[in-house]
Amino acid sequence: METLSKLLQPIQKKTDDTGNKVTVVGVGQVGMAAVFAMLTQGVTSNIALVDVSAEKVKGEMLDLQHGSAFMRNAKISASTDYAVSAGSKICIVTAGVRQREGETRLDLVQRNTDVLKMIIPQLLKHSPDTILMIASNPVDILTFVTWKLSGLPKQRVIGSGTNLDSARFRYLLSERLGIAPTSCHGYIIGEHGDTSVPVWSGVNIAGVRLSDLNKDIGSACDTENWKVVHEKVVQSAYEVIKLKGYTSWAIGLSLAQLARAILTNAHSVHPGEHGIEDEAFLSLPCVLGTCGVYDIVRQPLTDNELQQLRKSAKVMAQVQAGIKF
Ligand SMILES: NC(=O)c1ccc[n+]([C@@H]2O[C@H](COP(=O)([O-])OP(=O)(O)OC[C@H]3O[C@@H](n4cnc5c(N)ncnc54)[C@H](O)[C@@H]3O)[C@@H](O)[C@H]2O)c1
Ligand SMILES: O=C1N[C@](c2ccsc2)(c2cccc(Nc3ccc(F)cc3)n2)CC(O)=C1Sc1ccccc1Cl
Numbered sequence: 001m002e003t004l005s006k007l008l009q010p011i012q013k014k015t016d017d018t019g020n021k022v023t024v025v026g027v028g029q030v031g032m033a034a035v036f037a038m039l040t041q042g043v044t045s046n047i048a049l050v051d052v053s054a055e056k057v058k059g060e061m062l063d064l065q066h067g068s069a070f071m072r073n074a075k076i077s078a079s080t081d082y083a084v085s086a087g088s089k090i091c092i093v094t095a096g097v098r099q100r101e102g103e104t105r106l107d108l109v110q111r112n113t114d115v116l117k118m119i120i121p122q123l124l125k126h127s128p129d130t131i132l133m134i135a136s137n138p139v140d141i142l143t144f145v146t147w148k149l150s151g152l153p154k155q156r157v158i159g160s161g162t163n164l165d166s167a168r169f170r171y172l173l174s175e176r177l178g179i180a181p182t183s184c185h186g187y188i189i190g191e192h193g194d195t196s197v198p199v200w201s202g203v204n205i206a207g208v209r210l211s212d213l214n215k216d217i218g219s220a221c222d223t224e225n226w227k228v229v230h231e232k233v234v235q236s237a238y239e240v241i242k243l244k245g246y247t248s249w250a251i252g253l254s255l256a257q258l259a260r261a262i263l264t265n266a267h268s269v270h271p272g273e274h275g276i277e278d279e280a281f282l283s284l285p286c287v288l289g290t291c292g293v294y295d296i297v298r299q300p301l302t303d304n305e306l307q308q309l310r311k312s313a314k315v316m317a318q319v320q321a322g323i324k325f
Contacts, residue, residue, distance in 0.1 A: 016075060020263045021046040023085035023127070025119055026095030027053075027060045027078075030135055033252025034092060034259075039064065039071050043260045048085045049078035051095070082122035088130050090259050091123045093146070096136035105138060106322050112136055113145050113323055120149040131262055131292045134273070135160045135255055139192050140312075141319055143273045143281040148325060155293040159273025161283030162188045163254040164247075165196045166271040168233045176229060179205060187271050187299070188233065190282050191312035197305050198230040261288040269297055279320055280313035 022044045024031045031049075038044050047064075051057040061078035068074055077084050085091060096112045115136075123130065132150060134143045134157070143159030150157060165188040167181075174181040186203035188196045200218030203210045216222040218230070240247045261268045272286040274293050285297035301309070 016046070017087065018044070018046040018075065019089070020044045021048065021088045022259055022263075023048040023050060023088040023091045023123065023130075025050045025085075025091065025093045025123070026136070027051045027057050028094060029246045029248040030251050030255075031092070031094035032060055033248035034094065034135075034255040035060075035064065035252075037252045037256035038259055039074050039076075041256055041260070042072055043256050044263060045071070045073055046075045047077070048088060049076070050080065050082060050085055051078075052080060054080050082126055085123060086126040088123075088127040090131045090133055090262055091127060092133045092135065092255055092259065093119060093123075093142075094135045094255075095119060096142075099137075106319055109138060109141050109145075109319055109323060112138075112142055113325070116142065116145055116149055117325075120146055124150060124152075130156075132157045133160065133255065133258060134158070135251060137192075138319075140273060140281050140283075141316055141323075144279060144316070144320055145323065145325075147281065154274060155291065158258065158286070158288070158292060159281060159283070160192070160251065160255055160258065161273035161281075162190065162192050162196050162271045163258060163283070164251045165192060165233055165283075167250055167254050168236055169198060169230060172229045172232050172236075173203065177205065187285050188230070189271060189284050189299070189305075190309045191316065192273075192283065193237070194234055195308070195312055195315075196230075196233070196283075197308045197312075198227075198233075199299055199301065199305060200226070201302065202299060258288065262290060262292065265290040267294065280316055282309060282312060282316075 024035050027049050035047055049057050049061055057078045061076050064076045095115055099108045132146055134146050136142050139159045147157040169186055169188050170181045170184045173184040187199050189199055190197040201211045211217050217226045258270055267287055267289045269285045270288055271283050273281045273283050274286055286293045287295040
């Protein structure tokens with residue numbers, strides 16, 4: 001009798017279906033930061049990695065597998081073949097090509113659209129009931145492209161949107177207030193990146209709105225210049241790029257948080273991309289759970305905030321009109 005037979009008395013056949021499988025497409029800086037966050041935080045115990053680089057995807061799988069003793073019975077698979085993604089509850093897309101020197105936004109959008117044309121149909125072939133989560137940039141437009149390519153209802157196509165923007169905003173608020181970021185509540189909405197919109201009227205600590213304490217907060221006439229907190233959200237992105245060449249840990253953690261909300265049917269509120277009207281995918285506070293977006297929180301917005309959102313939607317619509325599907 002073999003050692004194994006001497007060791008174990010089989011009771012029933014083991015299955016690999018953990019019910020919380022997540023596929024990550026693109027094992028670059030963002031993708032692997034998200035994978036590492038999900039595995040070490042116990043968001044999922046079943047990860048599939050997909051990339052065009054066979055060596056890179058196998059190397060990342062092996063390196064993670066070697067850390068299995070420090071995880072919770074994690075199953076880590078990897079391939080350039082999308083069959084490895086079969087049965088995924090969530091497919092996170094971080095694949096993409098980087099902006100070339102002097103490249104226009106539309107050119108980058110078209111190159112990344114061509115990348116998504118290869119990825120999205122393959123993901124849905126193997127996981128027809130999945131939730132698609134997009135992080136690749138420009139994330140607002142590529143979330144729209146993914147929705148178009150997928151044919152899925154909007155509620156199952158979620159962009160990371162201003163999740164990272166809001167996280168940086170809360171960190172910077174916490175630094176100024178001396179309170180933990182988890183207790184500093186505030187949302188950045190609209191278009192991810194340079195033109196995001198901070199909702200100052202909603203910033204609160206334990207329900208105490210800063211706008212009730214300083215009616216000018218975030219405006220140009222605010223003598224305390226709180227608007228610099230939002231300005232630093234943008235500046236810090238460029239600072240990290242200048243210092244390390246890319247960003248990874250914060251966006252990886254933010255993707256893991258969104259994945260956890262979906263896998264645990266949390267019905268928690270997160271800044272996330274959702275198709276709001278016509279063809280505009282902008283970030284608003286979304287209630288997330290098993291089947292994606294359940295509700296959008298109706299935040300009272302000032303005329304100026306609404307005007308900024310409409311301006312973003314118009315710019316995005318112009319770029320989207322130029323995309324060749
Ligand atoms: N939404 C956000 O807040 C946010 C923040 C940071 C970065 N990003 C974006 O995330 C994306 C990834 O950034 P990164 O630093 O990880 O880039 P990266 O270059 O390190 O990784 C990209 C990976 O995608 C893979 N890839 C390329 N084409 C592919 C295809 N057709 N199929 C499968 N895999 C493919 C590459 O091999 C590479 O491993 C970029 O678009 C970046 O702008 C978004
Ligand atoms: O932290 C980042 N890093 C990136 C990055 C990561 C690897 S190379 C560049 C970054 C940093 C700075 C600018 C910038 N601009 C950009 C615009 C459109 C694109 F299609 C791609 C990138 N992108 C990608 C990105 O989206 C972020 S968040 C971010 C960016 C700008 C302003 C505010 C925030 Cl919260």
